[in-house]
Amino acid sequence: MQKEPIFLSQKELDEQIWAMAAFQAVEDRPRSFHIVTYGCQMNAHDSEKLSGMLVRMGMAETEDRRHADLVIFNTCCVRENAERRALGNVIWLKQLKNEKPNLLIAVCGCMIQQPHMAERILKQYPFIDLAFGTHNLYRLASLLLELADKKHRVISVSPEENMIAEGLPVKRLNDYKAYVTVMYGCDNFCTYCIVPFVRGRERSRRMEDILREAEKLQKSGVQEIMLLGQNVNSYGGGKDFPKLLKALDGIGIPRIRFMTSHPKDLSDELIGVMASGKNICNNLHLPVQSGSNAVLKAMNRGYTREQYMERVQALRSVVPDIGITSDFIVGFPGETEEQFMDSVSLVDAVGYDAAFTFIYSPRVGTAAAKLKAQVPAEVSAERIRRLIQAVEQSTARVHQSLIGSTEQVLVEGVSKRSRTMVSGKGRRNITVTFAGDTRDTGKLIQVKINAAAANTLRGERVTTE
DSSP states (O other), X not given: OOOOOEEOOHHHHHHHHHHHHHHTTOTTOOOEEEEEEOSSHHHHHHHHHHHHHHHHTTOEEOSOGGGOSEEEEEEOOSSHHHHHHHHHHHHHHHHHHHHOTTOEEEEEEHHHHSTTHHHHHHHHOTTOOEXXXXXXXXXXXXXXXXXXXXXXXXXXXXXXXXXXXXXOOOOOSOSSEEEEEOEEOOSOOOTTOOHHHHTOSOEEOOHHHHHHHHHHHHHTTOOEEEEEOTTGGGGGGGTSHHHHHHHHHTTOOSXXXXXXXXXXXXXXXXXXXXXXXXXXXXXXXXOOBOSOHHHHHHHTOSOOHHHHHHHHHHHHHHOXXXXXXXXXXXXXXXXXXXXXXXXXXXXXXXXXXEEEEEEOOXXXXXXXGGOSOOOOXXXXXXXXXXHHHHHHHHHHHHHHHTTTOEEEEEEEEEOSSOTTEEEEEETTSOEEEEEOOGGGTTOEEEEEEEEEOSSEEEEEEEEEO
């Protein structure tokens, strides 16, 4: 059951807008900022909101953190490696702060939302000035004002998890693609996952707010939107996402994507909307995590391998050219060799376009972290090598099957490998490269595929839409 959200009142929003303006009057305020983002698309969109507020506060973004007056680390804690990388990079700034005493360093995001983590971070890293959690992002201006006024370090980690703040300024990463959050949090409590503890329980934005945002994006020339949520097809308690998707399809933005979808919530109604939609892209990220029923049960995923395959087949029966990607966890506590091979065989059975593969890492506070049958690191490392090989073979088969087809490509820029080539994503979300230049960036171009590489397709333009 989704939590009833609390929406930021107009008075509270006005207070934050006032704080943004007031900060510009601070004499020794930072003039430039740099944000380092770790983790998922939700974190990336949070960083767009942070950037929007900082620009409203009179700061300019700089690409080099060494030239910034304020550096913010927007962190992730879903996997241990992301947390370790964030802390490693924060330590790097210690020397920079010695050289620039007025440099402000802030750490925010999921890692800070963990119990007592903010206090621990500030104790271990005395050169950090500000730590705030995921539920306090909208208060950035107030927090920086407090920092400037009181001249002491600030911690702000609120246990209030069901706040939704509409109306914050956003500085988007580019002009032709945009993230649109439709819901926050998760109610699934998978035994390995920290998300419900740091992002809170599920709560959905009002449909009229989402549609209003999408209409503005359409008028501004955005070519593609990505709908975001920890469990996006649970929007409105699971019953309203097909209705929302259908309404967004009618707005006229040429391409619509969404992630992440939970297999147990992939309804026939949603599949029907995907099949009939004009602008809904033919790809779906459908994380399975394991091909073993025993492991899926231990993970509390809420479906079996057979139920997952039934949903894949139902989807492909009406959208035969859909590309499916997934997530897999290797080395979940107690995973046997036979259970691991169930994951390998599932890769072949589904025929994934691609998959993200991870070695299980225990997260404090989750049920799986308390399990005693932890898989040895060397076993997990050997298994993930074999799983990656299986995924690469699946990807190669998919890419070969697309040779001769035509893909609508949204050009993202000049290819890193050749200045005479451009690259972008097809509707199936596979990277395509072809001859072009910077004038193609942000355009939708029809491309005939004539070759396939490990991670990309290659082709030649047919027409420009």
